[in-house]
Amino acid sequence: MVSFFSDKLIYISGGNFTYFVEFYLIVNICVEEVFMGCLAAILRFDITLTITPLSIAIILIAQITMICIGFAIAYLLPPNAMALATQLIMIGGLLFSPITYPMDRLPEWTTYIHQYLPFVPTTDLLRSTLFNLETFSEVDLFVIIIWAIAGFIVSLITLSRRE
Numbered sequence: 001m002v003s004f005f006s007d008k009l010i011y012i013s014g015g016n017f018t019y020f021v022e023f024y025l026i027v028n029i030c031v032e033e034v035f036m037g038c039l040a041a042i043l044r045f046d047i048t049l050t051i052t053p054l055s056i057a058i059i060l061i062a063q064i065t066m067i068c069i070g071f072a073i074a075y076l077l078p079p080n081a082m083a084l085a086t087q088l089i090m091i092g093g094l095l096f097s098p099i100t101y102p103m104d105r106l107p108e109w110t111t112y113i114h115q116y117l118p119f120v121p122t123t124d125l126l127r128s129t130l131f132n133l134e135t136f137s138e139v140d141l142f143v144i145i146i147w148a149i150a151g152f153i154v155s156l157i158t159l160s161r162r163e
Contacts, residue, residue, distance in 0.1 A: 030063045065144045069147060115143075
């Protein structure tokens with residue numbers, strides 16, 4: 001198993017514009033955007049953020065998770081299906097999720113689904129570390145790390161099959 005991944009890492013990292021270069025660039029761009037968003041929120045809306053090493057780590061883990069999921073979708077699906085999948089995620093996964101309103105307003109069966117999708121646990125972790133609104137949950141952290149690993153593995157396997 002390790003040799004499979006190390007061989008693929010060597011293969012992928014040998015390309016011209018590789019997965020890891022894309023990943024590195026996107027993470028760097030996202031970090032700057034998150035910083036600017038936080039600065040704008042502090043200046044415009046007088047929001048108090050609790051910036052700690054844990055909150056910075058959660059921001060990075062959240063970014064890495066969402067990037068890995070995005071890469072998995074982008075590499076796995078053809079362009080038309082990818083556009084449809086991202087729209088379904090945006091409408092179905094984010095619009096009808098308990099991120100912008102309380103979970104008790106959703107049907108009970110959807111609350112179980114949203115606990116294991118990456119969006120609500122990520123939001124809860126960000127709320128707990130940046131705004132001190134909720135308690136920190138190791139289960140939420142575990143869920144988003146599993147999603148990051150799954151997205152990374154799926155995109156790595158998909159790229160290795162494109163040889």
